[in-house]
Amino acid sequence: MPGEPITRRNFLWVGWSALATFFAASAAASARFLFPNVLYEPSQKFNAGRAKDYPVGVSTRWTKLQRVWIVRNEKGIYALWARCTHLGCTPNWFNDQGRFRCPCHGSNFSPDGDVIAGPAPKALWRCKVELASTGDLIIDKAVLEDRPGFREGHVYFVEV
C-alpha cells in the first residue's frame, strides 16, 4: 500500500541484501585485481641476423635464446615457434631423423611443423618474418599462423 510505513522485516531485508551485494561485488573486484594490467615480459620481436647466413635446413641457432627454429627451403625462410602445440614444452630437432620430438608427451613434427606422431592436436605455429633493409631477419613471435595455405605466404615467409 502506498503511504504505508515500511515494515521492520522488509527494511532489514533491504539492508542485508545490500550488504550481500557489496560482498559479491567485492569478490568480483578482487578477481579483477588478479589480472595484471602491465606485464614485464621480454619483447616477442627479435633480430635473427642476416638471412643469407642460413643454409638450407633447420637452424637451431636461436632455440635456446628465443625459442625459434629458422627453417630455410629452396625458396626462402620461415620461422617455427619452438613451443609444442600440445602442452607447451620445447621439442628438440633431430637432424638425422628429420623431425622435431617433444620430451614431455612424445609428439613428433615434420620440418613443416605438421604432426607426425604423438598427441599434439595442431601443427607448430609459424612466426611473422620480415626482411629488414639491412638483410637482417626480424622475427615476431606475437604474430602466429598455423593453417596450411596461409602459413606458407603473406608475412610468414620471406623469399631469399
Add this chain to the structure above:
Amino acid sequence: MLDLNEIPKKVYETQVWRSIFRHAPWKDAPRDRMRHIVDNIWLHLHPARIRPRAVKVSYSWGLGGISFMLYLILTVTGVLLMFYYRPTVELAYQDMKDLEFAVTLGKFLRNAHRWSAHAMVLIVILHMVRVFLTGAYKKPREFNWGIGVLLLSITLFLSFTGYLLPWDQLAIWAVTVGTNMAGATPFMGNEGPFSGLLGMRVNNDVRFVLLGGTTVGASTLIRFYVLHCVLVPLVAGALMIVHFWRVRKDSFSAAPLEADEQKLDVWPHLIVREYLAAALTILAIFLWSVLQNAPLEELANPTVTPNPSKAPWYFVGLQELLVYFDPWIAGVLIPNVIIAGLIAMPFIDVNPKGVGYYSLRERPLANVMFLSGVFLWFLLIFIGYFCRGPNWGWYWPWESWLAHKPLPPPTWDLPAWAGGALMIFYMAFGMAAPRLIGGEISWSRAIGAFAAVFLLAAGGLKIFTALAAAKLLMLGLFVFIFFLLGFLFPQRYLKGLDLARYALTMSLILMMLGVLLKIGLRLGFDIKYVLSLPQFNFNI
C-alpha cells in the same frame, strides 16, 4: 640420592603446574580420564569415551591421523624454510643451493619437507581407499566423504604449487605443462574449445590469472608462493576442521553396533595410539630425510625442456594420460569427472551392506570398480614413471635409455563418421546391455563362450590380416576386461538400481573402461584419436 619418582610429584603440586593443568591430583579414575580430555583445548577435539572399534588399528590403520601428522610436519618444516627462501627469479634457486650447502640443517629440512609431501599424498590416497573399502562414506557420512575428496585434491594442489618454488628445471616445466592444461579449459582457456565465445586470448584467460602473465615467470613464482604458503594451507586447515568435527560427530567409526558394546576411555586408549602413530611418522620422515636427498635439477630455463621431462610420481599418471587424449579432456574433464564421481559416490551407492568392515562379498560392484579405478591410475603412474624415456618413447624398465629406438610409428585417426558411430555404439550398447539382458548369467559359461568367440575371431584375424600374435592377445585381454567389468559385473549387481543412479554409475564405469580401451588402441594399434572433431578440440 635423587628419587626419580619424587620429582614429578613435586612438580604437579606447584602452583605453576596447577595453574596450567587445573584438574585435581590425578588418580586415574574414569572421571580423571574424562577431565583430561575435556579440559584440554587440543585433546577436546576427541570425545571423552569412544567405541572400541574406532581404536582398532587393523580397521583404520591410523591413516587419517598420519595424514594430519604429515601436514603438521610440513607446516613446521615449511615455516622454517621460509626464513631463508626468497621467491624471486634471481634468488630462489640460489637460496635452494644455500639451503643445501650453507645453512645448518637446511638440507635436512628441505628433505623432510619434500618427503613428507610425497608421503602425505600417498597416505591421503590410502586413507581414501580404506574409507571406501569399509563403506564408511555412506549415510550419515556423505558430506564428510565429500570434504575428504576435496582435501585430497587440495593436497595435490599444494604439492603442485610447491613444485615451482625451487625454480629448477623440474619446477618450471611441471608448472608450464600444468598451467597449459588450464589454458585448454573449455570456454575459459585460450586454447580450449569454445574459447572464442568469451573472447579468450593469451592475456585474459584462466591460465593468465594463474601465471600472472603469459609464460611461467617472476609473477608466477610469487603467485605460487602465496598460494603454497598462505592461501591453500588456510583453505586446507578450514576443511580439516570441518572434517575432524564431523568425524567426531559421527562417533569415529561406522562399524555396526555390537551387543553390549562398552565404550573405552579415549585417554589413554585412543591417545596412545595417535601419539605412537605420530612418533613413528616422525621417525620414518627423519630416517628418510637423513638417507635420501630431495632432488634439485638445473636452474630453470624457460626455453629448454629436459629430455625426458617427468612430473613427480603422483602427477606422472596424469602426464601419461595426456598422451592419449586432447589436453582439455585428459587434463580438465577426466580429473573433474573423477572428483565429482567420488563426491557423488555415497549418493549413487544405495547398497546398505558392508558398512564399517572390509567385505568384497557384500559390496562386490562398488569395491571392484573402485579398486579397478585406483589400479588404472597407478598403472598410468607405472607407465609414466618406469616405461618412458627420452622423447617420451617407450623403454621397458630394464632397458637403457641409451638404446637406439626406432622412430614412433605414424598415428592415424578413424574417420569422423566411423569414430562417431563407434562412440555412440559404445555408450549405447554399454548402457543398455547390462540392464536389458535379464536373468542370471553363469559367469563360467559366459567366460567360456567369450574364450571360444575370441579364439575364432583371433584365428580369422590371423588369417586375413597381418596382426602379430602379441597384438591379438592384447586385443583379447582388453576386450575381456571390458566384458567382465563393463558387462558381467553390472549385469549381475547393477541392473536393479533405479534409472538415474544406474545411468550415472554406468557412465562412470564406461568412461573408466573407455580410458583403458583408448590406451590399448594407441599403444597397440597406433590410433591417435578414435573420434577427432578439431573444430571443437574434441579428440578422444
